[in-house]
Amino acid sequence: MSAAVSGWQITGHTRLFGILADPVTHVRTPMVFNAFFREHGIDAVLVPIEVPPDRLAALLDGLRAMTNLAGFVVTIPHKTAVAGLCDEISREGRLIGAVNTVRREHDGRLVGTMFDGVGFVAGLRRKGHDPRGRRVYLAGAGGAASAVAFALADAGVARLTLFNRTAAKAADLAARLRAAHPGVEVALGSADPSGHAIAINGTSLGLKPGDALPFDVARLGPDSVVAEVVMNPETTALLAAAAARGCPVHLGRHMIEEQIRLMADFIWA
Amino acid sequence: MSAAVSGWQITGHTRLFGILADPVTHVRTPMVFNAFFREHGIDAVLVPIEVPPDRLAALLDGLRAMTNLAGFVVTIPHKTAVAGLCDEISREGRLIGAVNTVRREHDGRLVGTMFDGVGFVAGLRRKGHDPRGRRVYLAGAGGAASAVAFALADAGVARLTLFNRTAAKAADLAARLRAAHPGVEVALGSADPSGHAIAINGTSLGLKPGDALPFDVARLGPDSVVAEVVMNPETTALLAAAAARGCPVHLGRHMIEEQIRLMADFIWA
Numbered sequence: 001m002s003a004a005v006s007g008w009q010i011t012g013h014t015r016l017f018g019i020l021a022d023p024v025t026h027v028r029t030p031m032v033f034n035a036f037f038r039e040h041g042i043d044a045v046l047v048p049i050e051v052p053p054d055r056l057a058a059l060l061d062g063l064r065a066m067t068n069l070a071g072f073v074v075t076i077p078h079k080t081a082v083a084g085l086c087d088e089i090s091r092e093g094r095l096i097g098a099v100n101t102v103r104r105e106h107d108g109r110l111v112g113t114m115f116d117g118v119g120f121v122a123g124l125r126r127k128g129h130d131p132r133g134r135r136v137y138l139a140g141a142g143g144a145a146s147a148v149a150f151a152l153a154d155a156g157v158a159r160l161t162l163f164n165r166t167a168a169k170a171a172d173l174a175a176r177l178r179a180a181h182p183g184v185e186v187a188l189g190s191a192d193p194s195g196h197a198i199a200i201n202g203t204s205l206g207l208k209p210g211d212a213l214p215f216d217v218a219r220l221g222p223d224s225v226v227a228e229v230v231m232n233p234e235t236t237a238l239l240a241a242a243a244a245r246g247c248p249v250h251l252g253r254h255m256i257e258e259q260i261r262l263m264a265d266f267i268w269a
Numbered sequence: 270m271s272a273a274v275s276g277w278q279i280t281g282h283t284r285l286f287g288i289l290a291d292p293v294t295h296v297r298t299p300m301v302f303n304a305f306f307r308e309h310g311i312d313a314v315l316v317p318i319e320v321p322p323d324r325l326a327a328l329l330d331g332l333r334a335m336t337n338l339a340g341f342v343v344t345i346p347h348k349t350a351v352a353g354l355c356d357e358i359s360r361e362g363r364l365i366g367a368v369n370t371v372r373r374e375h376d377g378r379l380v381g382t383m384f385d386g387v388g389f390v391a392g393l394r395r396k397g398h399d400p401r402g403r404r405v406y407l408a409g410a411g412g413a414a415s416a417v418a419f420a421l422a423d424a425g426v427a428r429l430t431l432f433n434r435t436a437a438k439a440a441d442l443a444a445r446l447r448a449a450h451p452g453v454e455v456a457l458g459s460a461d462p463s464g465h466a467i468a469i470n471g472t473s474l475g476l477k478p479g480d481a482l483p484f485d486v487a488r489l490g491p492d493s494v495v496a497e498v499v500m501n502p503e504t505t506a507l508l509a510a511a512a513a514r515g516c517p518v519h520l521g522r523h524m525i526e527e528q529i530r531l532m533a534d535f536i537w538a
Contacts, residue, residue: 012317066331
């Protein structure tokens with residue numbers, strides 16, 4: 001670690017990490033990772049990389065060419081596409097069909113895996129909302145929602161109800177969950193989350209001002225926990241509506257807070 | 270500019286810059302640019318990017334795809350190759366056949382130019398070594414040396430003597446200088462720099478421990494200024510030998526110090 005006025009500076013020896021997103025302005029990952037690097041005396045820096053979906057393949061070829069790149073985090077809307085572009089992906093990544101963490105091997109090969117679901121469930125547990133044996137409702141069937149769904153099934157939920165605007169995607173996710181976890185009851189639901197102890201937004205709704213609510217929070221009683229995968233704004237319209245009803249809320253950032261050690265270990269493995 | 274514990278942090282809004290090199294560990298550009306960004310309250314960060322020559326085209330395609338990349342600096346050994354890969358280059362870049370600064374346009378096009386020579390001559394002047402009307406010796410005929418040669422000719426040297434291990438490259442550079450600056454005497458020399466008021470290393474010799482000296486400094490009298498383009502180590506073996514003979518020495522870092530405003534203005538133009 002180099003000395004500097006601020007106690008931390010980027011030199012030619014500093015290893016690179018990225019966070020791939022589009023748009024990238026809302027991401028919290030640089031602050032979280034760079035604070036982690038500083039605290040642990042790791043000479044590395046994570047920077048935002050904005051890339052449109054139609055340029056993703058070219059970007060990954062460019063990242064393969066960067067010999068001082070250690071790896072990168074992937075977020076909306078790239079998690080599914082990056083899974084298809086990696087040279088190798090983990091069992092979790094294949095099951096979910098999406099990755100959020102990619103390691104660059106010394107020969108330039110990109111190896112992807114998915115920690116969103118594991119991190120989300122760890123965050124629920126840390127905040128006292130263990131999903132084991134509970135009825136859980138999940139909106140979304142994309143990369144983040146799939147990861148959360150598989151991790152919830154793995155954590156032993158009593159029932160998992162899926163809702164997605166494009167119903168075929170939810171049905172496909174349900175079929176894959178039932179195949180991998182025959183002991184878990186998986187149902188297809190509507191925008192009405194009533195009858196569930198935990199209701200989770202696994203879509204990107206809430207990221208942009210004026211987004212519709214991902215589900216009808218007015219149908220929930222005050223005992224139901226309402227949880228987010230959206231990290232910015234910290235209090236989405238969904239969480240504000242849930243808090244107004246007296247529901248306990250669970251922030252999107254807890255998902256990434258639990259993942260940082262998993263990601264760092266994977267990339268340096 | 271975002272607030273942070275250190276007074277400076279990278280967020281999703283931070284604009285990206287790179288320094289392309291191979292190896293990249295020795296570069297000083299991140300420290301120089303990031304200090305400049307901090308001093309001026311500019312929300313941007315410059316990171317090292319190491320890329321081998323055979324992967325340069327793939328890397329540039331990847332950089333074209335990064336919509337939050339403002340531009341990048343180019344150094345050894347990529348200055349000549351990048352000139353051939355840009356979508357557009359300035360008159361200086363075409364004349365010299367190399368670029369050291371590239372701006373990424375909003376549509377992804379890469380526009381290159383070369384500030385090494387202008388920055389080098391500005392550094393000489395600031396340190397009281399104006400080359401106008403002087404006899405100047407220059408070792409090297411690659412990207413950095415060519416840039417320095419054109420800027421010296423532009424600054425009105427009385428005579429410019431070129432020496433390069435591959436003589437054909439020096440002859441080619443001399444022909445291009447004579448065509449662009451018919452009023453300047455351009456000669457081809459040997460490793461002996463005697464008879465010149467200023468002797469300049471424009472090669473990469475001195476970067477690695479054990480490198481040969483680029484020219485025979487023992488032939489210089491104590492009035493001759495010895496100048497470097499190599500920035501790290503700050504005192505190369507050449508400068509140490511020159512200082513031991515009592516010659517005034519001129520550090521490689523003065524070249525980049527003068528260029529930073531030129532580069533920042535060009536990239537934000």
